[in-house]
Every structure is written in C-alpha cells, then in structure tokens.
Amino acid sequence: MSTIKIPPVLRPAVGGERQIALEGATVGELLDALYEAHPDVRTQLQSDDGTLHRFVNLYLNDEDVRTLDWLDTTVDGRDTLTILPAMAGGS
Amino acid sequence: MASSYQQLLALARAEIPEIDAASLAERLEDGAPPLIIDVREQSEWDEGFIPTAVHVPRGFLESRIAGVASHDTPIVLSCAAGNRSLLAAQTLRDMGYTDVTSLAGGFTEWKRGGRPFDTPRTLGPEQRRRYARHLSLTEVGEEGQLKLLDGKVLLMGAGGVGSPAGLYLAAAGVGTLGFVYDDVVDESNLQRQIIHTTDRLGMLKGESAREAIAALNPDVTVNVHPFRVNKDNVLDLLSQYDVIVDGADNFPTRYLLNDAALMTRTPLVHASILRFEGHASVFHPYEGPCYRCLFPEPPPPDLAPSCGEAGVLGVLCGVMGSIQANEAIKTLLGQGDTLSGRVLVYDALGMTFTELKLRRDPECPACGPDAKLEFKDYEAWCAGIGRHPVGAA
Numbered sequence: 001m002s003t004i005k006i007p008p009v010l011r012p013a014v015g016g017e018r019q020i021a022l023e024g025a026t027v028g029e030l031l032d033a034l035y036e037a038h039p040d041v042r043t044q045l046q047s048d049d050g051t052l053h054r055f056v057n058l059y060l061n062d063e064d065v066r067t068l069d070w071l072d073t074t075v076d077g078r079d080t081l082t083i084l085p086a087m088a089g090g091s
Numbered sequence: 092m093a094s095s096y097q098q099l100l101a102l103a104r105a106e107i108p109e110i111d112a113a114s115l116a117e118r119l120e121d122g123a124p125p126l127i128i129d130v131r132e133q134s135e136w137d138e139g140f141i142p143t144a145v146h147v148p149r150g151f152l153e154s155r156i157a158g159v160a161s162h163d164t165p166i167v168l169s170c171a172a173g174n175r176s177l178l179a180a181q182t183l184r185d186m187g188y189t190d191v192t193s194l195a196g197g198f199t200e201w202k203r204g205g206r207p208f209d210t211p212r213t214l215g216p217e218q219r220r221r222y223a224r225h226l227s228l229t230e231v232g233e234e235g236q237l238k239l240l241d242g243k244v245l246l247m248g249a250g251g252v253g254s255p256a257g258l259y260l261a262a263a264g265v266g267t268l269g270f271v272y273d274d275v276v277d278e279s280n281l282q283r284q285i286i287h288t289t290d291r292l293g294m295l296k297g298e299s300a301r302e303a304i305a306a307l308n309p310d311v312t313v314n315v316h317p318f319r320v321n322k323d324n325v326l327d328l329l330s331q332y333d334v335i336v337d338g339a340d341n342f343p344t345r346y347l348l349n350d351a352a353l354m355t356r357t358p359l360v361h362a363s364i365l366r367f368e369g370h371a372s373v374f375h376p377y378e379g380p381c382y383r384c385l386f387p388e389p390p391p392p393d394l395a396p397s398c399g400e401a402g403v404l405g406v407l408c409g410v411m412g413s414i415q416a417n418e419a420i421k422t423l424l425g426q427g428d429t430l431s432g433r434v435l436v437y438d439a440l441g442m443t444f445t446e447l448k449l450r451r452d453p454e455c456p457a458c459g460p461d462a463k464l465e466f467k468d469y470e471a472w473c474a475g476i477g478r479h480p481v482g483a484a
Contacts, residue, residue: 005445007368008365008366008367008368008401009365009394009395009396009401018438018441044394053390054386054387054388055387055388055389055390055394055395056390057385057386057447059447059448062445062446062447062448063448064447064448064449064450067448067450082436082445084370084434084436084447085390085394085395086342086363086385086386086389086390087363087364087365087368087370087395088339088340088341088342088345088363088389088395088397089251089340089363089364089365089397089398089403090247090248090250090251090252090253090337090338090339090340090362090363090364091248091250091251091252091253091284091338091339091340091398
C-alpha cells in the first residue's frame with residue numbers, strides 16, 4: 001500500500017481523510033484507485049478528457065512526477081504521493 | 092614559567108613576520124590582496140580603519156576567526172601600534188593558520204603616511220543594545236545589522252501572514268517596511284492578524300500596522316500603500332523595495348506579483364495558507380524557479396476556496412509569516428540557504444513539514460527562455476475566461 005496525502009481542498013471529497021493508503025503499481029494506478037474509492041475527486045484533479053489540471057502538482061516523495069515518468073512512474077509500498085493544489089490564501 | 096609582557100612581545104616578534112605600511116599598501120593594489128583583520132577595540136575601529144579590513148576584536152579572535160578566514164588564507168593582522176597584532180598572530184599560528192603577518196606600527200603608522208582609510212557606519216549605543224542578540228551572530232554582526240537597517244521589504248497585505256512577518260521584520264530592524272492593503276481592521280481579523288488590536292478596529296490596516304511598529308521599533312520607517320496593486324502601479328511600487336513578502340489573498344494578485352517581480356528582478360518570498368495547511372517558497376527571478384514554474388495557471392474559483400470561506404487556523408499564519416520573515420532576512424543578509432528551489436508544506440494538524448523539490452520549468456510561460464513576459468488581464472484569466480473549462484467540478 002502506498003500513501004496518498006490529501007490536501008485540505010480535496011478532503012471533503014474523501015470523507016475528511018488527510019491521507020489514504022491505496023494499492024497501485026504506478027502513479028496512474030494509484031490515482032485510478034483513488035477515483036474508484038472517492039469518485040468526487042476525479043473532476044477536481046482532471047478535466048473531462050482525462051488530463052490532469054495544471055493547477056495541481058503530484059509529487060512522489062519529494063519529486064514532481066512530471067520530472068519522472070509522469071503517470072507511468074512506478075511506485076512501491078514505501079512511497080508517498082503528495083497532491084499539491086495551488087492555494088491563494090494569505091490573510 | 093611566568094613571562095612578562097615584554098618577553099611575550101619579544102618572543103612573538105622573533106617568530107611572526109611583519110609587514111610595513113608601505114608594503115601593505117602595495118599589496119592592496121595587487122590582484123590578490125591579503126585579508127586584513129583589525130583586532131582593535133570597537134571605539135578604536137569606529138575612528139577609522141584600513142580599507143577592506145574586517146573587524147574582529149582581539150577578545151573574540153579565537154571564537155570568530157573560523158567565520159572569516161580558512162587556515163591557508165593570507166592574513167595581515169593590524170592593531171593601533173603593532174603589538175596586539177603580534178600577539179594575535181601568534182594565537183592564530185597556534186590555531187593552525189599558516190600565512191599570518193603583523194602590520195608593523197599598526198593603524199597609526201598607516202595613517203602617518205597619509206594613506207586612505209575608511210570610517211565605518213556604525214550602530215549607535217541604543218541600537219547596539221537593541222540588536223545585541225543579532226550582533227552576537229557571526230552571520231549577522233554589525234555589518235549584517237546595517238544591511239538590515241538599509242533593507243526595504245514590501246509586504247503584500249497587512250493580514251494573516253503579513254502581520255507576523257511585519258512584526259518580526261520590524262523587530263529585526265529592517266529599516267523600511269511597506270504595506271499594501273485596501274481595507275480596515277475588522278473584528279474577525281483579530282484571531283490571526285496580530286499586528287492589529289481591538290482598540291484599532293475600523294482603522295486603515297496600514298495605519299494600524301504603522302502604530303504597532305512605531306511602538307516596537309523606532310528605527311523602522313513604515314510606508315503605507317492604501318490601494319490594490321494593478322499592472323499600472325506595480326512596477327513603480329516594486330522598484331522601491333529589495334524583497335517582496337507575498338501575503339496576498341487572491342490568485343490575480345499573486346500572478347501579477349510574480350510577473351512584476353520577474354520584470355523588476357525582485358526576490359519574492361511566497362506563503363499561502365488554508366485551514367491547517369501552509370505552503371512557502373522563495374522565488375529568485377531567473378536564478379531559481381518562479382511561481383508559474385510551480386503553478387503555470389490558477390485553479391478555477393470553485394476549486395480554490397478562500398480562508399474566508401474555508402477557515403484558517405490563526406497560529407498557522409504565525410508559523411508561515413515567521414518563515415517568510417526568516418527568508419526575507421536571509422535574502423537581505425545574503426546568508427544561508429533559502430527555500431528557492433523547494434516548496435515547504437506545513438500541516439499543522441499532522442504537525443509535519445514536507446519539502447518538495449521545485450525546478451525551473453524550461454517551458455515556463457513567465458521565466459522560461461522562450462517566454463514573452465507581459466502583463467495580462469489577471470482577473471479574467473484567474474476567472475478561467477478563455478483558459479480552461481469552468482465548472483468541471
């Protein structure tokens with residue numbers, strides 16, 4: 001099981017969880033497992049044609065998966081996938 | 092065996108090579124001048140010193156030398172008349188410094204030849220007391236404190252993160268702080284905006300910040316900019332400052348600031364907050380990544396709730412604003428490693444700090460090599476007009 005860290009803005013869509021453990025051999029499979037368990041997350045992370053929004057970044061441990069093999073990046077049970085959406089708040 | 096002062100001095104003179112003032116002046120003209128360390132007391136230094144000399148009083152020589160020289164640095168020690176510098180040179184030799192010379196006749200001899208000398212800008216006695224804990228830090232010291240006093244930091248917002256950042260920057264003696272704001276102190280601000288007080292409810296936020304800072308540190312000049320930044324005023328505004336602390340509460344302002352920071356090459360210290368979570372980074376224009384390398388475009392409004400809608404823990408602002416003050420101070424001092432190239436994510440509920448790598452994006456639409464950087468209609472762009480489908484969620 002890999003860990004997915006859920007940012008505050010997505011927590012209502014996953015029942016308030018801060019992190020979720022899921023099975024998957026690649027980043028793409030982990031996301032599919034996340035969408036299956038929590039369908040509301042899908043539209044917040046990707047557009048209708050399936051591409052991930054540019055205002056959300058994914059990090060496998062501390063590396064941006066765009067610099068790795070993107071959704072094909074392999075993961076194992078010790079990895080953490082961090083979902084990082086832009087936040088604007090400052091005041 | 093006990094030795095008299097004269098015996099110690101004679102011993103040092105026999106072992107330490109000396110250089111006369113004329114030869115030192117010649118070496119300063121050379122391409123590779125030696126490091127001159129002046130070991131006199133503060134009051135002597137204040138009256139003048141040899142150009143390029145660094146000041147390490149004799150009493151601090153052993154503890155501070157590692158911060159200014161390595162063991163093979165060519166060093167010339169200087170004092171008033173050439174005696175203390177001889178003894179200091181012996182100490183450095185004992186500590187393993189191999190290329191140590193003493194200036195014969197010291198600063199007195201240097202001046203006697205009509206050679207140029209510098210007079211330091213120094214802290215006054217009150218400043219010396221106020222900043223005593225900074226002066227003890229080799230990374231700050233008097234030189235660094237003077238840099239901070241010359242420093243100009245613009246705070247975007249006098250709100251959640253701007254309040255603690257502003258207070259700490261003011262306490263640190265950053266000489267000029269500018270606050271950009273367009274609202275007044277409201278009761279619901281006081282849970283986190285600690286620069287404001289109950290008796291200043293209804294006051295313009297910049298004026299309230301000015302009162303707080305005047306009470307904290309009279310060294311600090313506060314500029315108030317009571318307007319919203321836009322593409323017509325932002326370049327003039329940023330050109331007056333050395334560092335920007337971004338505490339804006341909306342995406343149009345954050346993207347405008349990023350692009351203007353690139354245009355004016357002003358370092359931008361970023362923090363954003365929501366509920367129990369904060370992000371922080373530092374964007375050094377063209378040296379490191381920028382905000383648009385991190386997020387090329389903003390989320391549609393329905394996927395980016397504000398703190399007003401979603402809530403924010405008051406103390407989270409304190410943590411993130413303090414991190415911003417820390418990064419701004421390091422940037423002014425040129426010390427340490429900033430968060431440039433990293434995003435720090437703080438989760439106050441889980442009490443975790445996570446560091447994520449951030450690189451310059453070669454295709455960055457703002458700072459990439461092929462970028463055509465110009466201002467856009469940020470309000471429309473952030474509302475998603477003509478950019479990506481809105482309402483997908």
